[in-house]
Every structure is written in C-alpha cells, then in structure tokens.
Amino acid sequence: MKTPYKNIYNVLKLNRFIVLAVVIFAMLSSTFSLWMAFKTNKEALNSAFAINTDGSIIPLKLVTQKENFKVEALAHLDLFHNYFYNIDASNYERNLEKALWLGNSSVDNLYRQKKADGVYNRLLQYSLVQKVLSIDSQIEEQNGIYVFRTITVFEINRGSIIDTYELVSSGNLIPVDRNFPNNPHGLLITNYFENTLKKINDES
Secondary structure (H helix, E strand, O other), X not given: OOOOOOOHHHHHHHHHHHXXXXXXXXXXXXXXXXXXXXHXXXXXXXXXXXXXXXXXXXXXXXXXXXXXXXXXXXXXXXXXXXXXXXXXXXXXXXXXXXXXXXXXXXXXHHHHHHHHOOHHHHHHHOOOEEEEEEEEEEEEEXXXXXXXXXXXXXXXXXXXXXXXXXXXXXXXXXXXXXXXOOEOOOEEEEEEEEEEEEEEEEEO
C-alpha cells in the first residue's frame, strides 16, 4: 500500500509556523536579555560593594558614597588649611610640606609666590605666630566637578599686637589614590586661589 503524499501547502504552513515561532521566541529572548542587562547595569551604577571584616559583601548605595565623600572632602579641606595657614617659625616648613601633598601645582605656585614675597622670612625674622581660629568650607557639585569655597579666620601674633584676618579661598577637588599618611582622604585640591583677605580685628 502506497503512503499518501502530504499536502505541500500544509507542509509549508507548518514550516512557516515553526520558523515564525522560533523568530518570535528569539526576539523575546533577546529583548528579555537586553532588559536584564540594562537593569543589572543600573543596579550596579547605583551601588558599590565593600568587604566586611568577616569576608562578607556589603552593598553601599551611591547616596552613601556621596555623603561619605562630602565628609572626607570637608576633612581634607580642614587638614589643608590648617597645614597651610597654621604656622610659626618652628613648624612652617613641616606644615607646608604636608600641605603641598594635598594640592596640585596651583597650591605649589601660591607657596612659591608667598616665599618670593618674603612671607616666611618675616615669620622667621619677627618670630610671628599665625594661628587658625576657624575653617568653614562649602562644597558644591557642578557638572561633575566638585567646587569649594572656604572661609579661614586666623590671627597673627606679633608679640604685643594680635591681628585677626578673614581669608576667602576657592578651588576644585578631584579624587586621587589614597597615600597614607601624606594624603589619607584620596583627594587633591586644584585651581586653588586666595580670593580675598581682610583684617577683621585689632587687639593690643
């Protein structure tokens, strides 16, 4: 008995259905894979991971990272302004060397300018004591760049005369590799500039 031939149109319809099913499944699979990749990437951008002391992984949100950055940035600025302006005849070389680790060439250029102007020679000659009284810094993020403005109040003790000054300075902060103990916060001051300096008090 001969096997009857299948209707060619039915075979083609079946083949077309199989092809369409495979194509649709492939498209759905690709779409799902792209969506998962996008979701995973978004989650990765919004979180970081740290290793705890017991070896476990701790997720950290970017919000927390930014909060931590601000704390470290303020500490960095406080450290720099203390080193750069809290000086006397006995510690100025050591303090200025530490301050130069916290900024780039803009800080070094300012230091060289002050040295050329005889600021540190007068410190030695008259045994002046320059003491920082307060440091108030504000930090803003502008197009991915961290900009700061700092008000430093310090006094210069000339023995019988104490003059108090207010210095307004500004610049940018960029992340760099941490360098203990020279740069513990892993930040660098750039574009540093002393904007204004005014005497706010005279005491005799």
